[in-house]
Amino acid sequence: MRLLVLGGTVFLGRHVVTAALDRGHEVATFTRGVTGRPPDGVRALHGDRDDPDALPRALREWTPDLVVDTSCQTRAAADNAAAALAGVRGYAFTSSLNAYSTWPPGPVRDEDEPVWDSDEDDYGPNKAHAERVLGAALPGRFLTARAGLIVGPNDNVRRLPWWLERIARGGRVVVPDALDQPIALVDVRDLAGWLVEMAERGETGPVNATGPAGMTTLGGLLAGCREVTGSDAEFVEVPEADLLAAGVEPWLHVPLWLPREMAATAWDVGTTRARALGLPSRPLGETLADTWAWLQAGGERQPTPRGLPEPGLPAELESALLSSR
Ligand SMILES: NC(=O)c1ccc[n+]([C@@H]2O[C@H](COP(=O)([O-])OP(=O)(O)OC[C@H]3O[C@@H](n4cnc5c(N)ncnc54)[C@H](OP(=O)(O)O)[C@@H]3O)[C@@H](O)[C@H]2O)c1
CATH class of the missing domain: 3.40.50.720 (NAD(P)-binding Rossmann-like Domain)
Structure with missing residues (x-):
């Protein structure tokens, strides 16, 4: 047609x-x-x-x-x-x-x-x-x-790409002490x-x-990023209160992280109808590997939608958070 x-x-x-x-x-x-x-x-x-x-x-x-x-x-x-x-x-x-x-x-x-x-x-x-x-x-x-x-190859919003690139660089990586919070994508x-x-x-x-509720966690996603990038990154868990006190904006500076009270409900989305209509949900590892492969192949940068700011933790903020730990 x-x-x-x-x-x-x-x-x-x-x-x-x-x-x-x-x-x-x-x-x-x-x-x-x-x-x-x-x-x-x-x-x-x-x-x-x-x-x-x-x-x-x-x-x-x-x-x-x-x-x-x-x-x-x-x-x-x-x-x-x-x-x-x-x-x-x-x-x-x-x-x-x-x-x-x-x-x-x-x-x-x-x-x-x-x-x-x-x-x-x-x-x-x-x-x-x-x-x-x-x-x-x-x-x-x-x-x-x-x-x-x-998420996936060609992602111009760049939340997952930021994590893949940051984790691939290795070393000590600031992560929220909320690795058990659920994520669906x-x-x-x-x-x-x-x-x-x-x-x-x-x-x-x-x-x-979207994906089934509880399909993974923030920790599962970040561990998957470490695996597909072959990185030796060490995750340094920083308490949520310390992140907020340092001026870290959830979702923007630490992509895919939501404050604890919001995460409990925001990731709780019923997808019974999507599943009944056959929306697939491929293994997360495949999505991560293919997104990483796309980034390594050049990962053509398109503008973020609706003028959204580029996500990611500014290097100076990351250094400040790591210096006391
Ligand atoms: N990313 C997420 O996590 C997420 C989550 C929920 C929902 N969504 C929704 O999912 C969709 C994502 O789409 P995408 O951006 O990836 O789609 P896309 O179709 O690949 O890219 C956006 C297209 O819109 C065209 N466009 C922009 N303004 C236009 C205009 N005024 N007239 C005609 N064409 C116009 C752009 O081409 P030109 O610039 O050449 O016009 C471009 O081809 C969006 O509707 C978004 O709201 C995204």
Whole structure:
């Protein structure tokens, strides 16, 4: 079938393109043409999806049967797609757990938890708005994947890449004394292939698209990073209170770490529906090894999304924390 990827040139979208080609679709991408290019064999349509005329103009050139939407960040982008693409047979949308007004801290038991319903121009409320307008325009043909933490090759958010690179450098590495906190994540390739399949099947409704709760822990993830990088890094556990007192920002400076009270619920996300719909969850070791292989091969750096700051512990902060231990 003719499958249009709204996005397709950075991280998740890029893997959606690969999956759609592998599954035999004729594929086009729609982007501004600013960040990257789709692979050969893919038709590159250009325009700004915030402009109401751009998609209709591109669709005069090429009409899709199916859509996978990885690039929606604004209300206008959602409204314009709903107006231009309401006729397709299946539309799989990438939302976020941030669409829930109660997450973080959560927990998210299932897809019936409340979503944002406000005019606020912010990430979560904008995703919830997009789900509403696209769902209304495509009754019975719209699936929204409320994605959790996405990791794997081409990761431009760079939380896991930062850990891999830091641990690979070896030596004494500051880690929070919270190595037993749970983590759930989804490999970008598992999510990408599944989104294409969901569009093909015309599946509908919201799905918490992340790995099974309790699939690993922060300690398990960091040990896996040490293993795949062949590093001799020594993990120096620093109490949470000391990290916070030193000005360390959870999640940003120490990627993937959440303060204890939040971690208990934020990683507790029900994925029964995702599992029933066949969202795979490959072994974590494979994700870590492939992400490390991608980094070693050059790990092309794309801008972080929505101007998010680059994650990681500044070297001077790390030295200060280590000097007293
Ligand atoms: N990373 C995570 O852990 C995480 C977690 C939950 C949810 N998500 C969601 O998952 C998705 C991740 O997608 P990705 O960034 O990896 O997808 P991607 O499709 O690989 O990259 C984003 C694409 O959007 C295009 N784009 C940006 N602004 C545009 C505009 N105004 N008009 C047309 N195209 C535009 C970019 O190309 P140009 O710059 O050339 O236009 C690029 O191709 C996002 O929707 C994100 O909110 C991510």
